[in-house]
Amino acid sequence: xxxxxxxxxxxxxxxxxxxxxxxxxxxxxxxxxxxxxxxxxxxxxxxxxxxxxxxxxxxxxxxxxxxxxxxxxxxxxxxxxxxxxxxxxxxxxxxxxxxxxxxxxxxxxxxxxxxxxxxxxxxxxxxxxxxxxxxxxxxxxxxxxxxxxxxxxxxxxxxxxxxxxxxxxxxxxxxxxxxxxxxxxxxxxxxxxxxxxxxxxxxxxxxxxxxxxxxxxxxxxxxxxxxxxxxxxxxxxxxxxxxxxxxxxxxxxxxxxxxxxxxxxxxxxxxxxxxxxxxxxxxxxxxxxxxxxxxxxxxxxxxxxxxxxxxxxxxxxxxxxxxxxxxxxxxxxxxxxxxxxxxxxxxxxxxxxxx
Amino acid sequence: xxxxxxxxxxxxxxxxxxxxxxxxxxxxxxxxxxxxxxxxxxxxxxxxxxxxxxxxxxxxxxxxxxxxxxxxxxxxxxxxxxxxxxxxxxxxxxxxxxxxxxxxxxxxxxxxxxxxxxxxxxxxxxxxxxxxxxxxxxxxxxxxxxxxxxxxxxxxxxxxxxxxxxxxxxxxxxxxxxxxxxxxxxxxxxxxxxxxxxxxxxxxxxxxxxxxxxxxxxxxxxxxxxxxxxxxxxxxxxxxxxxxxxx
Numbered sequence: 001x002x003x004x005x006x007x008x009x010x011x012x013x014x015x016x017x018x019x020x021x022x023x024x025x026x027x028x029x030x031x032x033x034x035x036x037x038x039x040x041x042x043x044x045x046x047x048x049x050x051x052x053x054x055x056x057x058x059x060x061x062x063x064x065x066x067x068x069x070x071x072x073x074x075x076x077x078x079x080x081x082x083x084x085x086x087x088x089x090x091x092x093x094x095x096x097x098x099x100x101x102x103x104x105x106x107x108x109x110x111x112x113x114x115x116x117x118x119x120x121x122x123x124x125x126x127x128x129x130x131x132x133x134x135x136x137x138x139x140x141x142x143x144x145x146x147x148x149x150x151x152x153x154x155x156x157x158x159x160x161x162x163x164x165x166x167x168x169x170x171x172x173x174x175x176x177x178x179x180x181x182x183x184x185x186x187x188x189x190x191x192x193x194x195x196x197x198x199x200x201x202x203x204x205x206x207x208x209x210x211x212x213x214x215x216x217x218x219x220x221x222x223x224x225x226x227x228x229x230x231x232x233x234x235x236x237x238x239x240x241x242x243x244x245x246x247x248x249x250x251x252x253x254x255x256x257x258x259x260x261x262x263x264x265x266x267x268x269x270x271x272x273x274x275x276x277x278x279x280x281x282x283x284x285x286x287x288x289x290x291x292x293x294x295x296x297x298x299x300x301x302x303x304x305x306x307x308x309x310x311x312x313x314x315x316x317x318x319x320x321x322x323x324x325x326x327x328x329x330x331x332x333x334x335x336x337x338x339x340x341x342x343x344x345x346x347x348x349x350x351x352x353x354x355x
Numbered sequence: 356x357x358x359x360x361x362x363x364x365x366x367x368x369x370x371x372x373x374x375x376x377x378x379x380x381x382x383x384x385x386x387x388x389x390x391x392x393x394x395x396x397x398x399x400x401x402x403x404x405x406x407x408x409x410x411x412x413x414x415x416x417x418x419x420x421x422x423x424x425x426x427x428x429x430x431x432x433x434x435x436x437x438x439x440x441x442x443x444x445x446x447x448x449x450x451x452x453x454x455x456x457x458x459x460x461x462x463x464x465x466x467x468x469x470x471x472x473x474x475x476x477x478x479x480x481x482x483x484x485x486x487x488x489x490x491x492x493x494x495x496x497x498x499x500x501x502x503x504x505x506x507x508x509x510x511x512x513x514x515x516x517x518x519x520x521x522x523x524x525x526x527x528x529x530x531x532x533x534x535x536x537x538x539x540x541x542x543x544x545x546x547x548x549x550x551x552x553x554x555x556x557x558x559x560x561x562x563x564x565x566x567x568x569x570x571x572x573x574x575x576x577x578x579x580x581x582x583x584x585x586x587x588x589x590x591x592x593x594x595x596x597x598x599x600x601x602x
């Protein structure tokens with residue numbers, strides 16, 4: 001196994017190519033532009049297609065067309081551009097087509113700014129587009145996971161015939177780490193059961209909202225998403241067996257939290273960590289499996305307002321206090337997390353536990 | 356004995372309003388696809404609007420596009436499947452209002468696709484609202500006093516926007532008479548021949564009546580196109596890089 005030193009965005013793009021992605025349509029926006037730049041060079045090398053679209057609206061629509069043609073396909077964007085992708089994501093989900101979407105999170109609503117953040121959480125996991133759909137959302141915390149989850153995203157998109165989102169952020173996008181890249185996988189678009197390729201001698205295909213052609217669609221679509229929710233939860237649990245307080249963080253903040261757990265343990269403070277790997281479905285099972293020693297929780301989020309907290313509370317049936325460490329636009333230091341956690345443990349012991 | 360010849364793509368009766376031009380356009384498009392032996396290979400990118408009514412009646416592979424994005428979808432399809440004839444079927448609201456950017460950029464990139472743009476000067480499916488193509492003074496449900504061009508702009512002539520681009524084929528026809536129907540059929544054929552020979556972007560704009568929303572009898576609607584609409588949107592071939600086609 002030869003490791004290769006790669007930048008997060010480049011590694012993610014190479015993983016897409018190796019997963020058999022042969023169409024990419026996208027638009028420049030920091031901090032995801034390297035994905036676009038990498039694929040503009042790489043796609044022609046593997047006989048794939050790259051289009052720099054006139055907008056994110058057009059980019060996701062091109063992806064929609066390529067997916068309907070049976071191809072493995074992807075677009076990527078960030079913040080404001082991710083908002084523009086929502087129309088197409090909803091349509092792709094409605095037509096039950098596979099596609100992979102990348103959102104490299106940046107800070108803020110509106111124009112915001114280009115540095116790392118986790119403020120697109122609700123938009124990513126609660127359905128940013130209109131109507132009744134869900135997407136599996138993977139949250140990589142390293143460059144290797146950028147590779148692994150992008151690869152997995154293409155498989156899950158095909159398995160469920162549904163768009164899948166990889167929710168990266170500016171820090172993971174621009175860090176460099178050694179990665180183990182998978183072998184090249186070839187995807188045969190003509191074997192995709194849904195592929196439009198001209199009707200030939202058979203019946204013509206109508207690739208549109210599947211609700212028009214499925215009896216009892218309400219039950220059908222609920223069952224589809226219920227199955228995804230039941231089977232696709234992924235998480236990592238760190239030192240939760242005897243923890244008093246469990247941190248909850250995904251992506252880049254989960255790495256800081258791992259350091260915080262180690263630091264706390266050196267000080268005799270019993271911290272643990274649950275790192276959601278899938279943000280939808282949120283890993284509720286991870287919380288159901290915790291020992292009784294766990295008295296409270298603290299989410300650590302790169303946003304000025306709590307977001308994951310809501311899903312943690314739902315997973316706990318709101319039975320235990322959930323504090324939060326809201327780092328906003330500042331990357332937190334492990335010691336700051338430990339100190340706040342220690343304070344929360346004291347508060348919980350006293351029975352006063354808010355914020 | 357008289358045999359009724361129906362093009363293979365017309366698998367059911369169309370669902371358009373009485374007097375609507377879409378039915379004629381569906382027919383000649385289906386004839387061209389059959390005559391060029393393209394029906395089995397064609398992939399259509401379908402607009403939102405009255406075009407949606409074709410999804411069960413016009414038997415080619417279809418992909419339903421989001422409103423306005425048909426040309427972007429067609430781009431994705433055609434890049435992936437360059438051997439297949441790929442076309443969009445759109446109204447003027449879809450292609451020239453919400454989808455103006457996608458329509459223009461497909462032409463600007465000279466995508467090797469064919470766009471069939473049906474211009475009835477109105478949003479038909481949603482009940483006759485003003486479109487960018489509505490004529491000055493035209494009364495619609497969103498311009499009840501008549502279109503005020505000081506506030507809403509002049510009628511959008513998409514061919515003027517495209518004719519200086521590096522594209523393969525550009526024409527405008529109408530469906531107001533047998534002569535015009537035969538002519539626009541030839542334009543559609545020229546457009547698909549351009550695509551199949553790799554000649555780049557081809558577009559045919561078709562002036563079409565909407566008696567329902569124009570609140571005009573079908574015969575008067577056709578006269579209105581001939582006498583008035585064509586003064587804003589002159590008929591003819593505007594860009595023709597390939598050879599002529601014989602009917």
